[in-house]
Amino acid sequence: MNAGGDHADDEPREKCGVVGVSLAERDAARPLYYALYALQHRGQESAGIVTHDGFQQHSHVERGLVGDAFEAGDLESLAGSTGIGHVRYPTAGSLDKSCAQPFSVSFKSGSLGLSHNGNLVNADEVREELAAAGHAFTSDGDTEVIAHDLARNLLEEDLVRAVKHTMKRIHGSYSLAITHDDTVLGVRDPMGNRPLCIGRLEDGYVLASESAAIDTLDGELIRDVRPGELVVLEPDGSGYDTYQLVEADSTAHCFFEHVYFARPDSVIDDELVYEVRRKLGRKLWEESGVESDVVMPVPDSGRAFATGYADAAAETTADGGVREDDGGIEFAEGLMKNRYVGRTFIMPTQDERERAVRLKLNPIRSTVEGKSVTIIDDSIVRGTTSTQLVELVREAGAEEVHLRIGAPPIVAPCYFGIDMATRDELIASDKSTEEIRDRIEADSLSYLSIDAVAEALDASRADLCLGCVTGEYPFDVEGEATDRPVEAPSTDAPAADD
Numbered sequence: 001m002n003a004g005g006d007h008a009d010d011e012p013r014e015k016c017g018v019v020g021v022s023l024a025e026r027d028a029a030r031p032l033y034y035a036l037y038a039l040q041h042r043g044q045e046s047a048g049i050v051t052h053d054g055f056q057q058h059s060h061v062e063r064g065l066v067g068d069a070f071e072a073g074d075l076e077s078l079a080g081s082t083g084i085g086h087v088r089y090p091t092a093g094s095l096d097k098s099c100a101q102p103f104s105v106s107f108k109s110g111s112l113g114l115s116h117n118g119n120l121v122n123a124d125e126v127r128e129e130l131a132a133a134g135h136a137f138t139s140d141g142d143t144e145v146i147a148h149d150l151a152r153n154l155l156e157e158d159l160v161r162a163v164k165h166t167m168k169r170i171h172g173s174y175s176l177a178i179t180h181d182d183t184v185l186g187v188r189d190p191m192g193n194r195p196l197c198i199g200r201l202e203d204g205y206v207l208a209s210e211s212a213a214i215d216t217l218d219g220e221l222i223r224d225v226r227p228g229e230l231v232v233l234e235p236d237g238s239g240y241d242t243y244q245l246v247e248a249d250s251t252a253h254c255f256f257e258h259v260y261f262a263r264p265d266s267v268i269d270d271e272l273v274y275e276v277r278r279k280l281g282r283k284l285w286e287e288s289g290v291e292s293d294v295v296m297p298v299p300d301s302g303r304a305f306a307t308g309y310a311d312a313a314a315e316t317t318a319d320g321g322v323r324e325d326d327g328g329i330e331f332a333e334g335l336m337k338n339r340y341v342g343r344t345f346i347m348p349t350q351d352e353r354e355r356a357v358r359l360k361l362n363p364i365r366s367t368v369e370g371k372s373v374t375i376i377d378d379s380i381v382r383g384t385t386s387t388q389l390v391e392l393v394r395e396a397g398a399e400e401v402h403l404r405i406g407a408p409p410i411v412a413p414c415y416f417g418i419d420m421a422t423r424d425e426l427i428a429s430d431k432s433t434e435e436i437r438d439r440i441e442a443d444s445l446s447y448l449s450i451d452a453v454a455e456a457l458d459a460s461r462a463d464l465c466l467g468c469v470t471g472e473y474p475f476d477v478e479g480e481a482t483d484r485p486v487e488a489p490s491t492d493a494p495a496a497d498d
Helices: 029-038 072-077 123-132 142-154 159-169 211-216 256-261 273-288 303-315 350-355 384-395 433-440 450-456
Strands: 016-023 046-052 057-063 082-088 103-107 110-120 172-180 183-188 197-201 204-208 220-224 229-233 240-244 294-297 335-337 361-363 372-377 400-405 444-447
Touching: 016 029, 016 110, 016 172, 016 183, 016 229, 029 046, 029 072, 029 082, 029 204, 029 211, 046 110, 046 172, 057 072, 057 103, 057 110, 082 110, 082 172, 082 183, 103 142, 110 142, 123 142, 142 159, 142 172, 159 183, 159 229, 197 211, 204 211, 204 229, 211 220, 256 273, 273 303, 273 400, 273 444, 273 450, 294 303, 303 372, 335 384, 361 384, 372 384, 384 400, 384 433, 433 444
Parallel strands: 294 372, 372 400, 400 444
Antiparallel strands: 016 082, 016 204, 046 057, 046 082, 103 110, 110 172, 172 183, 183 229, 197 204, 197 220, 229 240, 335 361
């Protein structure tokens, strides 16, 4: 849930954001810095930039937010017109600087920098094979595994073949921004689980997790990088080449990007995220609308859902009939967010963690007092925040409190880059919707169906990653079921002519 954006741990936490630029003449550091600001929502634990000036690689990586990780002098020291950047929330590897990115390595054939959004499910096996071959690792993160494997392949092969062979060895979700000396490249896993797009700047090209970063640089979105595709930017910013290295029968786009993670002003799969969320809100009304006096979002990610829900409610009644009156349900901002309580807020006891929502959200009494209220949120993870929200709104005078969720129940963990929770911590893993409603003490509770999500995304269920809401995954995860035939790659090093 968006409301739980701190150590209350009652929300899916962001993955990572990657960016790469190749410019004609000017230094890449400042555009990368601006782009990382645009991707800050995807990771707040560390930020880093790697550039190349045609002769040597330069790197600056620090813990903290983008604004804290870089000073003016740091950017000035990052010379070169090509480079990559990364913002991180850890999903694999320790929470320390050794796992911060971009990860840099130098070897006989040059230097590599690598930014990774996603999570490999066979990193340990590949690491063991590389370690047995003499590779020394400085972190326990999966990004270093990719970097070492690619570096080994580059000793014997050209760039394209080296990337292809690495893609055949790693299994899981990844969108990568890579520097090989002064060449920037982007790679998306064959299932397209994590987003990656390419854009055109006035003096070059950019790769980014989201199009909002391209907008920040006054660029133009060209398209999404295709699943299994390699994009190689020309070092002088004059163009790019693409190579379809791996083909898959279906995709496994993460539906949660549209529900929660991506910025609403980003475009993914040719759809503005804001409009997709409005569609999801309309579907929510169609499936489980309840007549109430006011509908209000949990800020900020519930807002687009709530506007779509209210618009649909103005057209039809809860039972599907044409609404004859001109009222519908009032949309109102009934919860005000304190934006200065973030992830670093210290809550030493469980009771304080459970009550922390009061520091972050304050109900507007005049909006809810004496009324039946429908609260719209994007998801429920542990249920702690939802319980507190219902209690807050009741204490502010609401006569009825209904909760509508713009995603299906989260019943299983994510292994592909979202730090969500374990099964034991997920309230929906072993409780029915009615049991959850009783726990959070709402008058009614409804989630959006999986089919409605697929319809709103104009996608087949077979082309989405729905593991967290079905318990069946598109990758081969030990001990878990799959939702399709999956052939895990061999961790053995491929032959040079493969």
